[in-house]
Amino acid sequence: MTAARTAATITAGMSPWARRTVYIAAGALFLAGLGMSGYYLTMLAMWLGVSGWVAWLLPVALDAGAVVGVVMWVTGEQGSDIERYGRTLARQMIAASIVGNALDRALTFAPGPTSPIGLENRGLELLLDRTRALFDLLTGPDAVAAWALLVISMAVGIVFPVLAYRMAHALILVRKEADAARLAAPVTAPAAVEAEPETPTATPEPDIAPEPATAPEPDVATGPIPRVYVHDSADYEPGSPAWQARYDALPGDTKVAKLEHWLTEEWALGNEPVLLTADRVVGGNRTASGVKRRLADRGIVPPSERTAEPQLTTV
Incomplete structure (x- = not known):
């Protein structure tokens, strides 16, 4: 792909108003997905007996780790170690987040208390009680309805981490396209200011003996002398x-x-x-x-x- 074709493709991308719309809408959706996913993962940590602010470290580890992976994946040079590592990290973290959200919805779906807040000190006992209650519900007389509702509940939990992941990907892609379009824009040189011609003053011409006629010289094109580039490898400070x-x-x-x-x-x-x-x-x-x-x-x-x-x- 030539440089001209690349520049044409980039500059034919999103318009400024469309880019701003994506920033606002995708940003709001990303925050919504990240917030709900973080809440579900925190509840899961509490179901497992982790109490206090420490429970919030689980969504930080998974969802924030997925965002870091997406940034490395999208902005890394194609085929580089950064791109490959970012892609692997993003997929692993989003998969773990999806599983965690689904587990929280399953434990919340079981009969009994719908929130682990205040019950974290029961530790493993609480988790065993929720597991037994969920098993009894899924093997009881209303097993078919219970299974259907459980699938719906887990699907709702999966929506939010996927939403946050996809919106983060969209935001970074749009930002990358905007930077590429800005860099590919032609560089315009400042217009030269033409100096006003000076009015010649009349001076008396001295008497000079006529010179012998000579052959006329060929016309030479006039104009600014183009600047010849001489290769320079120095690392100058930009703007100097x-x-x-x-x-x-x-x-x-x-x-x-x-x-x-x-x-x-x-x-x-x-x-x-x-x-x-x-x-x-x-x-x-x-x-x-x-x-x-x-x-x-x-x-x-x-x-x-x-x-x-x-x-x-x-x-």
Whole structure:
């Protein structure tokens, strides 16, 4: 995929009002799902005999861990260790959260007290009583109805962790698309201010002897002399005069195009700067990882990823 096609695809994405709508609606749904899932997991911890504020550590461990995994998964470079680890972490934490929410709904569904608050000191005895009551209900004369209601109750508990997980995923994707669209926007140079021509003053011409006629010189096109880019590998502070001078001299109309040229020159010289340093060249945020993939599609790779040519030995 070329840089031009990528930029066109990104800028044709969500409009600002649609992005704001997703932020508001998905944010509200994420908080609702996270709150209900956290409540059910806290109740589960109390059913298991964990009392006080310690019971809240269970939803923090599971739901917050799932959010961390989603962030690593979505924002990590494709195929990187960060992306793979984040995907595994998110799936494991959301699966554990779903099971925990379903167990709480099952224990609450059993006959008897519907809340473990104030009963945590009974510990294992409370859990055994709830398990016996649930077993008696599911094997009693109304077993079919009890099973149907139990499934519905557990399904309601599963909705909230799944909702929180999916809304967190949506928020991060929309934010990532907005950053990509901003980085792919063309860089517009400030308009040059034209100086007013000075009014020539008449001066008396001295008497000069006429010179012999010479052949007319060819017309030369006038205009601003284009700035020639000389490759510069220095790591300047973004915004400094030296950084701005190199940025303006780099060929290309976008940050992506400028960084493609800079990385190509670096790799051709045998250098292999880290992606963070490459991002600083154009003042980008995770621009270098996408540029690296696009260059790889065209067969341009850093020195460490080039296939070594076999050495011929003579006998």
